Amino acid sequence: MKEINLASVLVAKRREKGITQDELAAYIGVSKASVSKWETGQSYPDITFLPLLAAYFNISIDELMSYSPQMERSDIAKLYTRLAADFASRPFEDVIAECAALIKKYYSCFPLLVQLVKLYTNHFMLAGTQERQEVLLNETVTLCERIQAESGDVQLAKEAVSYQALCCLALQRPQQVLDLLGEGIRPMLPEGMLIAQAYQVMGNIGKAKETLQTELYQYVMVAFQGLLNVLQMATDHFEKAEEAFLRASDLAQIFNMKQLNPNNVILLYALGARMYCANNSHAKAIELLGNYVDTCVGAFFPFELHGDAFFDLIDPWLKDCGAAAPRSEQVIKESMLRDVLMNPAFASLQDDPGYRRLVQKMERFIGR
Incomplete structure (x- = not known):
């Protein structure tokens, strides 16, 4: 979205038309001094003059004001990355204030609003108090409801529903989650397969293959996340729990999960370590925590989702979806230590030399 820049548009269009300030002033019914002030940005035309000016230059009022309520997807991705990094380097409320201003300014740019919803969902926990967290979550829910009601885009609306459900879970409103998503799981429709077959009939074999790979990739990730959820619950x-861990481990190896999505791998190690620690298998827990730390330190950053030798057609789709990390590197690093290694679930390992070495290694990694 460009800033309102009526002055430069007026100058350009007047010169393009080959008229003087006097001639434009006479047509609109104002003084030459008024036109001069408009063109130098010292003042704006009265709102009633905008239709006259737009009609005279054969452009829309939005074009006259050099105003568009939209932002390009590439610019949205860059903005998200910058704001996510800002949460690690600027005061939290300053970043939130900038986000609120962006929401107000681009209130009808729904792709941007979805990304700001994602940003809030991934960072609300950095707010200073529980009350402030709840305020941000409720604001996010309201934004999700607007996207669903007014975007006119099925995919954006689906994303908004999912983020709204996440916010409701964080707000301890389980019934609202069920109201949003339903109380049961319906059979999955093979939309990707149907789309791929449509492309095949049209002769676009490349797009058909890309679509099939994209759908398979999503199914693999959903299956893996499902196993992690079983393990956790x-x-x-x-x-x-152990069977879920072993099956997820096999799936991670079969589909090269460490390269496709290292975040899934460290979650598997962390949850597996918690499971074994809770069952007094401390040696196995420390082994998995060691794998966790090694992956965090050596194979995680810079984080960006991408394909591999098998999923070799999905990178454009991942880029379009936003393949970069949802939070800044420093915020993620702090979370790796705080939420996993320093988790009370591992209190029984505090005196183990191997465990202490892992904590120290992670502290060095994050720069403490």
Whole structure:
């Protein structure tokens, strides 16, 4: 989106038309001094003159004001990356104030609003108090509702529903999550397969292959996340939890998860370590925490989702979806230590020399 820049547009269009300030003033019914002030940015025309000026130059009022309520997707991606980094380097409320100003300024640029919803969802926990966190989450819910009601874009609306559900979970409103998503799982429709077949019939084999790869990639990631959820929730059933861990480990190896999505891999190590620690298998827990730290230190940054030798057609789709990390590198590093290694679940390992070495290694990595 460009800033309102009526002055330069007036100058350019008047010169393009080959008229003087006097002639333009006479047509509009104002003094030459008024036109001069408009063109130098000292003042703006009265709102009633805008239709006359736009009609005279055969342009829209938006064009006259050099105003567009939209932002290009590439600019949105750059803005998201910059704001995510700002959360690690600037006061939290300053960044939130800038986000609020952007929401007001680009209130009908729905692709941007979805990314700001994503930004809030990934950073609300940095707010100073629980009350402030809840305020931000409620503001995010309101923004999600606007996107669903007014964007007119099915995919953006779906994303908004998902983020709204995440916010409702964080706000401890489980019934609202069920109201949004339904109380049961419906059969998945093979939309990607149908789209790919449509491209195939049209003779666009390359696009058909890309679509199939993209859908398969998503199914793999959903299956992996599902296994992690089973592992996390089966705390009272060690055998079931361990089976989920082993199956996820196999899936990670089969699909080269460390390269496709290293965040999934470190989550697997962290959850596996918690499971084994809770069942007094301390040596196995420390082994997995060692894998966790090694992956964080050596194979995680710079974080950006991408394909591999098998998923060799999905990079454009990932880039369009926003493949960069949802939070800044420093914020992620702090979370790696705070939320995992320093988690109370590992209190029984505090005196273990191997565990202390892992903590020290991570502290050096994040610059403490």
